[in-house]
Amino acid sequence: MDKVVLTEDRLSQDGEIALATSRGSSPPVVEILSARKTFADGTIALSPVDLTIRQGEFLTLIGPSGCGKSTLLKLIANLIEPSDGRLVLWRGGFDQVGQEGRRMAFVFQDPTLMPWARVGTNVRLPLDLVGMPKSMSEPKVSESLKLVGLENFAQHYPRQLSGGMRMRASIARALVTEPDLLLMDEPFGALDEFTRNKLDTDLLDLWYQRKLTTVFVTHSIYEAVYLSTRVVVMAARPGRVYKIMEIDEPMPRGESFRASTRFADLCRQLSTWLADASLPGRMEEGTP
Numbered sequence: 001m002d003k004v005v006l007t008e009d010r011l012s013q014d015g016e017i018a019l020a021t022s023r024g025s026s027p028p029v030v031e032i033l034s035a036r037k038t039f040a041d042g043t044i045a046l047s048p049v050d051l052t053i054r055q056g057e058f059l060t061l062i063g064p065s066g067c068g069k070s071t072l073l074k075l076i077a078n079l080i081e082p083s084d085g086r087l088v089l090w091r092g093g094f095d096q097v098g099q100e101g102r103r104m105a106f107v108f109q110d111p112t113l114m115p116w117a118r119v120g121t122n123v124r125l126p127l128d129l130v131g132m133p134k135s136m137s138e139p140k141v142s143e144s145l146k147l148v149g150l151e152n153f154a155q156h157y158p159r160q161l162s163g164g165m166r167m168r169a170s171i172a173r174a175l176v177t178e179p180d181l182l183l184m185d186e187p188f189g190a191l192d193e194f195t196r197n198k199l200d201t202d203l204l205d206l207w208y209q210r211k212l213t214t215v216f217v218t219h220s221i222y223e224a225v226y227l228s229t230r231v232v233v234m235a236a237r238p239g240r241v242y243k244i245m246e247i248d249e250p251m252p253r254g255e256s257f258r259a260s261t262r263f264a265d266l267c268r269q270l271s272t273w274l275a276d277a278s279l280p281g282r283m284e285e286g287t288p
């Protein structure tokens with residue numbers, strides 16, 4: 001598989017991309033080692049996937065429907081087990097996950113808030129579940145709500161919030177545990193483009209401030225290019241890694257990046273790869 005680094009000077013006039021070796025020497029957070037997933041009904045969701053996610057990366061999975069993006073995320077979260085191969089988290093196995101410095105949080109597409117509970121109570125849930133006293137958890141809830149711009153909405157019910165605000169509350173609930181690894185499965189897929197862009201900008205600020213290792217799933221090429229330090233393009237039937245694009249645009253990124261020709265070039269390249277990955281029977285180069 002090609003590892004491609006795109007920088008302005010490496011993009012020729014016609015958008016052709018030169019190959020370069022991957023950077024990235026931060027410690028691995030997730031090592032996916034020849035992981036396969038076959039479901040009980042025989043569906044091969046993932047053929048062997050090998051991928052290392054390093055500390056501080058913003059890694060995005062993109063690919064046609066059914067290519068195994070959610071399955072891969074669930075494997076990382078240990079919500080399901082691989083049929084073959086293995087995953088190593090923080091080089092320590094799952095028994096150590098959840099300890100200080102090894103926490104992970106999952107944000108789903110649906111905000112999944114408890115409708116009968118106020119926003120503050122919803123956000124406090126993960127801390128209540130581990131029995132943290134309110135005197136300790138309340139300041140964390142306040143801080144988390146502040147991070148997502150909902151500091152004045154702790155007493156509201158989810159139904160009183162817009163779709164974007166509900167998603168923010170869901171992110172606050174994920175952040176309240178101070179995760180080191182944030183897994184997000186199409187979190188903004190149901191939102192309008194304006195709200196999505198705003199949340200993308202805020203998420204990127206958060207990632208930057210917190211140095212949060214993030215694995216993000218989206219169907220949006222624009223979102224993938226805007227947010228990511230690395231984009232993994234997956235192909236379907238069976239699900240596998242097709243191409244990887246590294247995006248070394250400096251952080252923090254703003255509107256000027258979205259409006260740049262470089263952004264357009266990267267989106268065009270990703271779109272071509274995605275179209276290739278969606279062709280039936282298309283295999284990654286070098287794959288038997």
Ligand SMILES: Nc1ncnc2c1ncn2[C@@H]1O[C@H](COP(=O)(O)OP(=O)(O)OP(=O)(O)O)[C@@H](O)[C@H]1O
Pocket residue numbers: 039040041043044045063064065066067068069070071072239
């Ligand atoms: N529990 C399950 N049992 C059987 N097959 C499953 C199960 N979960 C997922 N699959 C199948 O595994 C494949 C990968 O599914 P997955 O949900 O990971 O795809 P995805 O890339 O997230 O798709 P989408 O973009 O539509 O969310 C699909 O063919 C799907 O039908």
Ligand SMILES: [Mg+2]
Pocket residue numbers: 069070071185
């Ligand atoms: Mg999915």
